[in-house]
Amino acid sequence: MRIDLPRPSRRRLSLTSLIDVIFLLLLFFMLSSTFTRFASVEIAAPGGGGGTAPRPKIFATVDAEGLAINGERFADAEAVRAKIEQLAESGADTALLVPKEGARAQDLVTALERLRAGDRLKVVVAR
Template identity: 55%
Template sequence: MFKPRRKRTKLSMTSLIDVIFLLLLFFMLTSTFSKFSEVELSAASGGAALAPDVKPLFLQLGSDDITLNGEVLDLAGLAPALPVADADAAPVPLLISLRSDVTAQRLTDLLVALRPLRSVAPTVLGGT
């Protein structure tokens, strides 16, 4: 037979807005705001030729180890293995070669470790 038509009730938007506000407040209070540090990079440019007595250092960066002129090191032992800066001397070129398994974070960690050292001038070699 004929069913009586049900009356539609209006939904209250107040409770929905309250729930959205509470979710927004929750996510704002639980999220972490981390400070990102910057690593200065400069494009390579044509420079003057090296003096004949200056030998560049060769560093090969892997995902787990670092090889400096054939000697295997870790990131903590890198700074003591590099030459000490003279006040008048120019920095020694440090050529950095990346293995295929190196991540961008690993390279950033290396560049951050090299930043305070004024005795070396790092140059990251491009891949082929």
Template identity: 45%
Template sequence: MHINRPQRRARPISLTPLVDVIFLLLLFFMLSSTFTRFGEVEIGAPGGGGGTGAVPKALLLVEGDALRLNGNAVEPDRLHGEAEALTARDIDSLLVLVRGETTTQQLVTVLSDLKSVENLSVTLAR
């Protein structure tokens, strides 16, 4: 006796789980990404130790939020103008000393302000 088995019908693939997974991935990537812009500060390698480099003509001391340019206190929002005043007096090099509890963000802010001043060479020291 021969018994015919019923043929299996191919069920259509449900796309609901696929849509759920894509939605979860979309949420994950949206929530894990940041929308802030990061600045870039160029810091080159120091020159050789031969001692032939030019001596900086001005000194900026950075101690946390306090800035002292050639011994005079400077407000952080006025640093750009003070640096341009230096170039107006033919001072083309500036040494930046970092002291105390200065954060990286404070240093990056100072260096980005000084980077926008034309004809001013900035050297960083710790």
């Protein structure tokens, strides 16, 4: 004669501890993260038509190959800084930056940072 023992019934899993862990993780990530911007880029748009604004002495274009100022292409930031210093001494105070086809957003931001080095120029972005 064989006697079968009753199978132990499964207990339902309590979700209370799981909810506690999720709540603690949520608190940890909320308190350890920052909600501030790391950097922002100010972009000035060209003004409305109708007026006779002076032409900017600096015309810069940016594309996939890099930055060109007044038709001369520059590879590094120091060369751009030297050219900006030279043009600023000759009376240039505004630069017009035109992104060309193939320019990425990062190329535009890099060109803006290089043109604004030293805060000597106001950079206007045209499309």
